[in-house]
Amino acid sequence: MAATVVATHERADAAERILRAAIALFRERGYHGSSMRTLARALRMEAASLYYHFASKQDILFAILDRTLDGLLDGVGRAVAAVDGPPARLRAAVRFHVLFHAHRQHEAFLSGSELRSLTQANLRLVLARRDEYERVFRGLLSVGARAGVFQVGDVRLTAMAILTMCTGVATWFSDRGRLAPESIADRYVEMILRSVTRHPKGSPS
Amino acid sequence: MAATVVATHERADAAERILRAAIALFRERGYHGSSMRTLARALRMEAASLYYHFASKQDILFAILDRTLDGLLDGVGRAVAAVDGPPARLRAAVRFHVLFHAHRQHEAFLSGSELRSLTQANLRLVLARRDEYERVFRGLLSVGARAGVFQVGDVRLTAMAILTMCTGVATWFSDRGRLAPESIADRYVEMILRSVTRHPKGSPS
DNA sequence: GTCTATACTGAGATAGAC
DNA sequence: GTCTATCTCAGTATAGAC
Numbered sequence A, B: 001m002a003a004t005v006v007a008t009h010e011r012a013d014a015a016e017r018i019l020r021a022a023i024a025l026f027r028e029r030g031y032h033g034s035s036m037r038t039l040a041r042a043l044r045m046e047a048a049s050l051y052y053h054f055a056s057k058q059d060i061l062f063a064i065l066d067r068t069l070d071g072l073l074d075g076v077g078r079a080v081a082a083v084d085g086p087p088a089r090l091r092a093a094v095r096f097h098v099l100f101h102a103h104r105q106h107e108a109f110l111s112g113s114e115l116r117s118l119t120q121a122n123l124r125l126v127l128a129r130r131d132e133y134e135r136v137f138r139g140l141l142s143v144g145a146r147a148g149v150f151q152v153g154d155v156r157l158t159a160m161a162i163l164t165m166c167t168g169v170a171t172w173f174s175d176r177g178r179l180a181p182e183s184i185a186d187r188y189v190e191m192i193l194r195s196v197t198r199h200p201k202g203s204p205s
Numbered sequence C: 001g002t003c004t005a006t007a008c009t010g011a012g013a014t015a016g017a018c
Numbered sequence D: 001g002t003c004t005a006t007c008t009c010a011g012t013a014t015a016g017a018c
Helices: A002-009 A014-029 A036-042 A047-053 A057-081 A086-103 A105-113 A120-147 A155-167 A181-196 B002-009 B014-029 B036-042 B047-053 B057-081 B086-103 B105-113 B120-146 B155-167 B181-196
Strands: none
Touching (some): A014 A036, A120 A155, A181 B155, B014 B036, B014 B047, B057 B086, B086 B155
């Protein structure tokens, strides 16, 4: 069991290699724009060989999104649990979300853009867990608003605004760009906390 | 000439009807996930008939994105020109952007999600005009920062953050949802102005 | 576990009748 | 301006050898 867990960033087994190549390909051309033949070519194998590891192209997409959600739910849980109080927790959650969307950019991008390519059954599974993730952010905003440290007109809308803003990082981030993930996260955290923090002396509007 | 201009929301000629059906279809299944046969079926015609109006499926996608960019560039220009001063102008630009992404939700969504489905030549044309649009927002932030009314750590990053946050409205907005476009725009304008406005008495961070 | 060969379906696009 | 018929190619997936 330990061996299979370690595999993620070390000696990748065949299924791992396939998923990684699929992430890159789907990200570049989209799910429907990518063929099993093209995916196989990137891996220097024949298309038929892919079917030994995955039952279908749809299964590959689902595996990618499912693992990405594992990472998101697990990560935000740890980040939030490590600190106390609504502002620190929101900072931690936003920071994690931005870093995840920079470091695991391609899979994170797919989790937003290829939902429509899932079968109904798979979509239900993915959406249920995505809702769970969003509830974490809504929860943080609600608690902060009730405690009087946040000023949030509409919790759901604010959560969507925060999440889509940070998720967008996956669409434009570049390894070779001007800003490192840490810098982007710092700025995003600052912007977001400014926009939800209650200002004692009269806020601009 | 007047007649063709009027057509957009009235008696749609064949090309118009095709574009509108394509917007709905591409939005739902993606460009590569949509076939000319399916598009034709939605219009109750045969696939071959589409080729009388458009030379290729790619031309349909390009026409959609091109027209959407017309709307964005034209609209933001008018919105910004109507008021004075960086805060009012940023408000107007954000407001327009949000309303556009709610009212013309599907085409706006495609302009973000289907760039990768364009041919290289078409992509160049679209990206050039999208850059032009983004420059409007960067310009507003720069002017406000220099005037001392905005506090913006990084103009480019802030512009990206604002735009991706507002563009995200096209991904989740629903006609039958809880909030009207106007309400969403109001809240977004408020959040964004809070996050960029310089606070004289010491800002939270 | 990967291959060759292939079944079967649907894709984009064109020709030419009406 | 829309149709029927069709070309050509690429798609997902399977069978069965090695």
